[in-house]
Amino acid sequence: MAAKQTVLLLGATGETGSSILEGLLEANQFNVEILVRPSSAEKPAVKKIVSRGVRLRVAELGAPADELAKVLSGVDILVSAIGPQDCLQQKVLVKAAKDANVERFVPCAFITIAPPKGVMLLRDEKEEVYNEIKRLALNHTIIDVGYWHQISFPRVPSGRVDYATVIMDNTIHADGNAPNILTDLRDIGRFVARIITDERTLNKYVYTWGDVLTENEIFSIVEELSGEKIEKNYVSAETIEKQAQDAAAELSQNPQDPSKRYPAYISQYQYSKYVRQDNRPWYAKFLGYLDARELYPDFKPISFRECVQEALDGKGRRPYSG
Amino acid sequence: MAAKQTVLLLGATGETGSSILEGLLEANQFNVEILVRPSSAEKPAVKKIVSRGVRLRVAELGAPADELAKVLSGVDILVSAIGPQDCLQQKVLVKAAKDANVERFVPCAFITIAPPKGVMLLRDEKEEVYNEIKRLALNHTIIDVGYWHQISFPRVPSGRVDYATVIMDNTIHADGNAPNILTDLRDIGRFVARIITDERTLNKYVYTWGDVLTENEIFSIVEELSGEKIEKNYVSAETIEKQAQDAAAELSQNPQDPSKRYPAYISQYQYSKYVRQDNRPWYAKFLGYLDARELYPDFKPISFRECVQEALDGKGRRPYSG
Numbered sequence: 001m002a003a004k005q006t007v008l009l010l011g012a013t014g015e016t017g018s019s020i021l022e023g024l025l026e027a028n029q030f031n032v033e034i035l036v037r038p039s040s041a042e043k044p045a046v047k048k049i050v051s052r053g054v055r056l057r058v059a060e061l062g063a064p065a066d067e068l069a070k071v072l073s074g075v076d077i078l079v080s081a082i083g084p085q086d087c088l089q090q091k092v093l094v095k096a097a098k099d100a101n102v103e104r105f106v107p108c109a110f111i112t113i114a115p116p117k118g119v120m121l122l123r124d125e126k127e128e129v130y131n132e133i134k135r136l137a138l139n140h141t142i143i144d145v146g147y148w149h150q151i152s153f154p155r156v157p158s159g160r161v162d163y164a165t166v167i168m169d170n171t172i173h174a175d176g177n178a179p180n181i182l183t184d185l186r187d188i189g190r191f192v193a194r195i196i197t198d199e200r201t202l203n204k205y206v207y208t209w210g211d212v213l214t215e216n217e218i219f220s221i222v223e224e225l226s227g228e229k230i231e232k233n234y235v236s237a238e239t240i241e242k243q244a245q246d247a248a249a250e251l252s253q254n255p256q257d258p259s260k261r262y263p264a265y266i267s268q269y270q271y272s273k274y275v276r277q278d279n280r281p282w283y284a285k286f287l288g289y290l291d292a293r294e295l296y297p298d299f300k301p302i303s304f305r306e307c308v309q310e311a312l313d314g315k316g317r318r319p320y321s322g
Numbered sequence: 323m324a325a326k327q328t329v330l331l332l333g334a335t336g337e338t339g340s341s342i343l344e345g346l347l348e349a350n351q352f353n354v355e356i357l358v359r360p361s362s363a364e365k366p367a368v369k370k371i372v373s374r375g376v377r378l379r380v381a382e383l384g385a386p387a388d389e390l391a392k393v394l395s396g397v398d399i400l401v402s403a404i405g406p407q408d409c410l411q412q413k414v415l416v417k418a419a420k421d422a423n424v425e426r427f428v429p430c431a432f433i434t435i436a437p438p439k440g441v442m443l444l445r446d447e448k449e450e451v452y453n454e455i456k457r458l459a460l461n462h463t464i465i466d467v468g469y470w471h472q473i474s475f476p477r478v479p480s481g482r483v484d485y486a487t488v489i490m491d492n493t494i495h496a497d498g499n500a501p502n503i504l505t506d507l508r509d510i511g512r513f514v515a516r517i518i519t520d521e522r523t524l525n526k527y528v529y530t531w532g533d534v535l536t537e538n539e540i541f542s543i544v545e546e547l548s549g550e551k552i553e554k555n556y557v558s559a560e561t562i563e564k565q566a567q568d569a570a571a572e573l574s575q576n577p578q579d580p581s582k583r584y585p586a587y588i589s590q591y592q593y594s595k596y597v598r599q600d601n602r603p604w605y606a607k608f609l610g611y612l613d614a615r616e617l618y619p620d621f622k623p624i625s626f627r628e629c630v631q632e633a634l635d636g637k638g639r640r641p642y643s644g
Contacts, residue, residue, distance in 0.1 A: 115453065115456045115457040116453050116456055116457075117453040117456075117457065118453065118454075118457050119457060131437065131438050131439040131440065132440075134437045134438055134439075134608075134609060135437040135438075135439065135440050135441060137605060137608055203608050203609075203610070204610075283459060286456075286459055286461075286525050287456060287525075288525070288526075288610060
């Protein structure tokens, strides 16, 4: 029997990274290891992962490529779920991965479908990393997941899903009819585990999805499952576009300030998802993405309805809540 | 019978544009029209095309998108073979083509295979146009052709191909073993005529080729066909890389100066083709290009040998010689 492939995961304690870690372990076909910064090696979340038998590799991402290449020795597949603030640090990792003969690099994508440049800062910075990957001819797969089920459902008047939702103001953006690609956070890792060993996805873009739903459909599902009537607050396309422009202008004053970056991310997501309507299958196909559901017809993703039902049943979990 | 599709060609009097014009007319299935600037409308080369029954549309490329959109009214396919100095003027054309419901835009690509960013200025500027196309979700096809047969063969000692060659110093770059994608200039238009009506190429990258040859193979072919021994001059990879860096540094002092741009184009071509070895089928596939020869197995391109034999027979033509 061939030795298991070694998959090294960067960002394993984040939301996306945690899902990928679980998906890789669940697949039971990889030697899973994680890469952390020296400052994170002693963190409880990291120790918890190590206690499950996952090997730890430690490196400063700002290190020279030749030092990083040594740390990547023996890695077959490198998966990055680095935080948005540190996205561009992946550029040196690309060089190191090439030098270390990593067979496939999965850079941190894992967002909505959006054009390569000029709409979302989050995507623009990833594009710089993708261009570096292409320049160095490093084998790769870029995986986007749309928006998560977990951050896509509104609260209901009784307050019983407040503990699990991030959409507290029940906003409908524009007319609420923009279709959006959604993936359950927990399915990301399961998709990743399949995609990274698939020859068909080598040097390709792939998107995952559990559902494709408009906000109006989402609100209807929640009303149906909860039996509660939800009051909707509308924000116009013009307002969304202006908010995105204003946030970008604010950020340009101080491009590295996280307190300016996050509002830009959020408002650009809204502009891209609801005004431009980028995050949908048609546009993904236009941009050259493969559809993970077509690649894996047997894969049964968690539906949006199931995720909402769990929240109503008190079994939900709000992302970023630790 | 369905009406013929209207194909509007920009840059019809250039080398690439002329080939495309001939290919489109030869296909005998399009309503072929050309787009020229007001300052070019009275030029003999334009009048000569018009005298063949090709309709002329006139527009200033710097015009607002809504004015340009009117000029594009009724155009099904827009093909751009604009000069490198004016590449970025295509951005407004993208908007106009979207507004005018052009079914497919073929932006000016038609160069060697190279990464999207950071190696060739020529490619970097095209990438800006491609990104605009993607941002506006305009249907498109990007067609690259490698280097032309016509500018790839050396002189022979007797001087009998001097009239037709541009490689007067018989340089071998690095070790001369880098494979390069080559297309006969006259075949570009024939490939284009097929590609632009092909559903398989919609929103895809495609490359054409007649041969894939190294410089050493090229010199051998010319020696064999001419019966003459060619003296080779070698330039090292390090020198080529330094020349590319120096030319880029020079250009950065005055980015719009054509006298600085052309040396940068040439030295970056050499660096990309012979040091990085970008212009080859493996890298094209890596970058997601379709192979036009796989798409059209019945297409018989003009081989490099045929092109050299023509030159030896006195039937060659040096590009850019009017």
